[in-house]
Amino acid sequence: MKFDVAITIGLKEGMLDPEARAIRHALSNLGFSTESLATARVFQVSLEAQDRDEAYARAEEMCARLLANPVIHRYRIEVSS
Amino acid sequence: MRFAVVQFGGSNCDRDVWHILQDVCGVSTDLVWYKERLRDQYDAIVIPGGFSYGDYLRAGAIAARTPIMEDIRSHADAGRLVLGICNGAQIGAESGLVPGIFTINAYPKFVCDWVHLRVENTTSPFTSQYRRGEVIRIPIAHKEGRYVAPPAVLEKLERDNRIAFRFCDPYGVCTPESNPNGSARGITGILGTRDNILVMMPHPERASEPVLGSDAGRKIFDSMIHAIASGSVPCAEEGL
Numbered sequence: 001m002k003f004d005v006a007i008t009i010g011l012k013e014g015m016l017d018p019e020a021r022a023i024r025h026a027l028s029n030l031g032f033s034t035e036s037l038a039t040a041r042v043f044q045v046s047l048e049a050q051d052r053d054e055a056y057a058r059a060e061e062m063c064a065r066l067l068a069n070p071v072i073h074r075y076r077i078e079v080s081s
Numbered sequence: 082m083r084f085a086v087v088q089f090g091g092s093n094c095d096r097d098v099w100h101i102l103q104d105v106c107g108v109s110t111d112l113v114w115y116k117e118r119l120r121d122q123y124d125a126i127v128i129p130g131g132f133s134y135g136d137y138l139r140a141g142a143i144a145a146r147t148p149i150m151e152d153i154r155s156h157a158d159a160g161r162l163v164l165g166i167c168n169g170a171q172i173g174a175e176s177g178l179v180p181g182i183f184t185i186n187a188y189p190k191f192v193c194d195w196v197h198l199r200v201e202n203t204t205s206p207f208t209s210q211y212r213r214g215e216v217i218r219i220p221i222a223h224k225e226g227r228y229v230a231p232p233a234v235l236e237k238l239e240r241d242n243r244i245a246f247r248f249c250d251p252y253g254v255c256t257p258e259s260n261p262n263g264s265a266r267g268i269t270g271i272l273g274t275r276d277n278i279l280v281m282m283p284h285p286e287r288a289s290e291p292v293l294g295s296d297a298g299r300k301i302f303d304s305m306i307h308a309i310a311s312g313s314v315p316c317a318e319e320g321l
Binding site: 018066 | 146186
């Protein structure tokens with residue numbers, strides 16, 4: 001079965017996010033006041049798997065082996081068929 | 082004695098390191114394209130600076146997962162020397178040769194400048210020619226050079242004397258102003274568990290001849306050569 005998987009990778013709580021800080025500053029210059037801002041990256045993956053669990057497990061392995069660095073990152077995986 | 086400098090697509094300091102090793106230090110040095118793997122044994126391997134894979138995903142992340150890294154890991158497991166410079170340091174951290182990660186500078190722009198480093202460890206095969214606390218002037222050129230590691234890891238690095246270099250001011254004092262990228266505790270040179278691995282963001286090959294404005298980085302290469310020549314680190318087995 002074919003699954004679409006969205007993998008969102010962001011920084012762990014408390015990690016310095018210099019790009020977010022600069023973007024927040026720019027928003028503030030445009031008159032948008034924000035309480036916080038974080039950046040994240042989304043990877044849209046389509047893959048073949050037996051079921052949802054297998055698709056999830058494959059995505060988790062991708063994060064562990066390449067997409068995320070556990071020192072600074074956390075991630076969220078969403079599977080849809 | 083034979084060194085190898087590994088070239089990835091996007092490496093751009095490979096020939097600079099080769100020149101210093103071959104022409105300045107007089108060591109026979111091969112340039113090895115990463116796809117060719119390590120066919121021969123070497124006494125030391127240098128992973129040079131550059132932008133392997135265009136810094137896609139994270140600096141060094143993709144190069145760290147190429148097959149030649151398995152050869153480099155075996156080489157390191159045998160106790161032989163590995164030096165990672167700049168992108169080579171990012172690759173070294175991404176491949177787990179040292180703990181932690183080099184990520185986006187606290188002020189998120191590319192910094193190309195001369196900085197001062199304080200030599201913290203003088204017992205490793207990379208730093209034995211320095212005096213403890215010696216201040217050296219050396220260039221940096223990176224956007225992802227801020228060293229980050231969990232507090233427990235930083236404590237362990239301090240305890241195990243695995244911090245080779247820290248950013249400092251010209252007088253050897255580590256201040257927030259002398260830390261150009263916001264690295265944890267000003268750390269920018271980290272030794273592996275067995276001190277036969279060193280990764281560092283600054284470029285010693287750009288400070289190894291007086292004509293370059295400083296030759297304070299040359300002692301890193303001299304230390305390596307001395308360690309191999311004196312037999313204090315294992316050398317390559319002949320005929321393999």
